[in-house]
Amino acid sequence: MIRFPRGARTTTLALLAGLALPAAMAQDMxxxxxxxxxxxxxHGTNGNARGDMKPLAGVAAGKIIALVADYKSxxxxxxxxxxxxKGYTDEQIKLVAAYFAAQQPQK
Amino acid sequence: MTNSLQALSRRRLLxxxxxxxxxxxxxxxxxxxxxxxxxxxxxxxxxxxGSTAARYLRMWGGNVDVTLVERNPNFISCPISNLVxxxxxxxxxxxxxxxxxxxxxxxxxxxxxxxxxxxxxxxxLANGTELAYDRLILSPGIDFMLDGxxxxxxxxxxxxxxxxxxxGPQTVALRQQLQAMPDGGVFAISIPKVPYRCPPGPYERACxxxxxxxxxxxxxxxxxxxxxxxxxxxxxxxxxxFKQHYEGILEYRANNELxxxxxxxxxxxxxxxxxxxxxxxPPQRAGDIARNAGLLNMNNRWAGVNxxxxxxxxxPGIHVLGDATFPAPLMPKSGHMANQHAKVAAxxxxxxxxxxxxxxTPVVMNTCxxxxxxxxxxxxxxVHQYDAKDKTFKTVPGSGGVSAAANQIEGRYALSWxxxxxADALAL
Numbered sequence: 001m002i003r004f005p006r007g008a009r010t011t012t013l014a015l016l017a018g019l020a021l022p023a024a025m026a027q028d029m030x031x032x033x034x035x036x037x038x039x040x041x042x043h044g045t046n047g048n049a050r051g052d053m054k055p056l057a058g059v060a061a062g063k064i065i066a067l068v069a070d071y072k073s074x075x076x077x078x079x080x081x082x083x084x085x086k087g088y089t090d091e092q093i094k095l096v097a098a099y100f101a102a103q104q105p106q107k
Numbered sequence: 108m109t110n111s112l113q114a115l116s117r118r119r120l121l122x123x124x125x126x127x128x129x130x131x132x133x134x135x136x137x138x139x140x141x142x143x144x145x146x147x148x149x150x151x152x153x154x155x156x157g158s159t160a161a162r163y164l165r166m167w168g169g170n171v172d173v174t175l176v177e178r179n180p181n182f183i184s185c186p187i188s189n190l191v192x193x194x195x196x197x198x199x200x201x202x203x204x205x206x207x208x209x210x211x212x213x214x215x216x217x218x219x220x221x222x223x224x225x226x227x228x229x230x231x232l233a234n235g236t237e238l239a240y241d242r243l244i245l246s247p248g249i250d251f252m253l254d255g256x257x258x259x260x261x262x263x264x265x266x267x268x269x270x271x272x273x274x275g276p277q278t279v280a281l282r283q284q285l286q287a288m289p290d291g292g293v294f295a296i297s298i299p300k301v302p303y304r305c306p307p308g309p310y311e312r313a314c315x316x317x318x319x320x321x322x323x324x325x326x327x328x329x330x331x332x333x334x335x336x337x338x339x340x341x342x343x344x345x346x347x348x349f350k351q352h353y354e355g356i357l358e359y360r361a362n363n364e365l366x367x368x369x370x371x372x373x374x375x376x377x378x379x380x381x382x383x384x385x386x387x388x389p390p391q392r393a394g395d396i397a398r399n400a401g402l403l404n405m406n407n408r409w410a411g412v413n414x415x416x417x418x419x420x421x422x423p424g425i426h427v428l429g430d431a432t433f434p435a436p437l438m439p440k441s442g443h444m445a446n447q448h449a450k451v452a453a454x455x456x457x458x459x460x461x462x463x464x465x466x467x468t469p470v471v472m473n474t475c476x477x478x479x480x481x482x483x484x485x486x487x488x489x490v491h492q493y494d495a496k497d498k499t500f501k502t503v504p505g506s507g508g509v510s511a512a513a514n515q516i517e518g519r520y521a522l523s524w525x526x527x528x529x530a531d532a533l534a535l
Contacts, residue, residue: 030454031466037163037450038472041443041528042520045166050530051523079510079517080474080488087472087490087506 032095035088039096047100057103064097144172146460149230149240151220151396153177153205156246156428156445158532161213163453166534171457174214174238176230177205179275182533185305186442187525188274192282193315194323195481201274201525207534223400225422242456244417245402245410246428246445247394248273249304252408258368259387268368268385271312272304284384285316290324292383295373297365298333299390302409304430304440307340307487309333309388311477314345317353318480329357330380332373334364340439341477341485341509348479348513393431400425405433414493414500415465417452426452435500438491439473446532447471469493471500476521484517485510 036047039056043049047056056064070076071085088096148164150157153175161175182203190196205215219233229239251270253260262268269284271277285294294316298309313331320327338345338359349357367374371385392398392408402410402421410427411420414435419425429445438444448471455465472490479485489507491500510517529535 031468033167034450034454034466035470037454038447038470040531041446042474042524044527045162045531045534049523050526052519053523053527079514079520080486083488083506083508084472084474084490085506087492087503088470092470 032099036096036099046103048106056100058105061097061101146241147172148242150175150244152246155442156449159446159449162534165211168457183274185274188278189312189315193319244426247396249391251389262368288383291326293328294384295330295382297387300334307477310345314479317357331359332363344485409433416455482518483513484521
């Protein structure tokens with residue numbers, strides 16, 4: 001799994017990518033960022049959710065991966081996430097989880 | 108990027124043993140956050156699509172020069188506006204400002220774009236201002252096709268009939284008509300043939316008006332005149348709501364296409380419906396600005412796009428978002444989807460401005476909550492992965508779906524969804 005520097009914003013990641021990281025990893029970082037952004041409509045920008053939605057910023061990657069797996073399998077009941085989780089591959093969920101884990105939760 | 112973040116990056120890189128060598132941070136191939144902009148992007152339309160594009164271009168792109176042109180002073184959300192019509196929310200609840208976008212460096216201009224010079228890469232505003240761009244984003248939403256329904260244009264222009272399919276003064280007007288209507292009156296809503304903006308929206312509206320009548324005007328009726336052969340979204344859930352909550356108040360009629368409007372009378376193929384309040388959702392196409400730019404290459408109605416970049420298939424350098432696009436299979440015209448389009452476009456434009464390859468595996472998803480009572484909500488969700496062979500988005504088999512039943516938990520989620528997507532789009 002790729003690891004993001006904790007608290008790094010995406011411009012930082014892009015800068016890192018352009019600097020010295022292998023091209024494939026740079027691509028993964030952008031892909032992770034783009035995939036995680038598909039969650040933001042409900043879970044907030046960079047995972048900083050409001051209201052009744054679950055915040056994802058700063059949540060451990062393993063926890064997100066396990067929860068999504070439980071949504072997929074039906075182990076974890078949900079109103080909607082069981083349907084959405086099945087739209088993403090396990091590899092995509094790993095990228096998304098790594099991205100959110102690296103985000104600094106905002107107040 | 109702040110200096111502390113730059114320092115963090117440098118530390119992390121050195122700590123990781125990365126070969127930074129003699130490279131200066133500011134001069135390398137990443138996205139520069141200071142110095143001259145990497146490009147100029149003009150965005151026309153500050154709704155769900157355009158606002159999100161502006162926000163994400165600034166957030167992801169570092170120093171991209173972003174100008175957003177919007178004709179209205181504020182963002183007024185179509186999602187949740189049916190609750191205003193039903194009396195469960197106020198206009199202030201669905202109105203947000205552009206101050207968040209301004210604070211992150213988006214130049215927000217109130218005005219109307221009157222002309223696009225694709226060859227010269229500039230747009231012209233009604234006040235004479237010209238804006239040059241490297242990439243143009245159009246997120247114009249929909250405009251109405253009124254010519255096929257005699258009397259409709261005049262009825263809408265006079266204010267006697269509302270569409271309320273663009274939130275704002277039209278939302279208020281319909282609310283006021285319903286409040287002024289005597290008990291025992293008839294509210295009729297006309298739904299056009301698909302495709303139209305927000306497939307479940309008309310049925311949600313019917314529920315919201317019926318909920319208002321049930322409480323305050325119990326002798327009144329809601330008549331749903333649907334040009335389609337059946338309910339177009341969440342069918343079983345809306346049918347259940349109509350029966351469970353609004354039996355005797357709400358009547359649904361399939362295959363009832365509006366032919367003509369006379370006063371507040373809807374003339375149909377076989378009969379006339381005399382309404383006290385007539386709400387007509389007209390047939391739709393992409394917004395005027397996209398049509399005038401020659402982008403409506405799909406059925407002369409919608410803009411075809413390259414789904415990897417959201418770039419028009421009719422004009423290079425112009426990207427189109429949201430309801431104005433000719434959709435991929437099973438892709439709804441929704442604010443949520445426009446937000447997702449915007450993120451695909453923002454990511455691609457940043458790459459294109461730097462001469463880099465764009466993401467070849469984009470994903471978009473949609474969630475739509477509909478209120479069937481003031482508190483009970485039903486959803487539909489879908490996930491769309493890019494298919495390289497067919498060059499379009501396709502829904503993932505086995506994913507997505509609708510609520511098992513209307514419920515109040517999703518009533519809370521629906522309002523939180525709105526708060527989150529408004530904040531995501533507008534940098535609130």
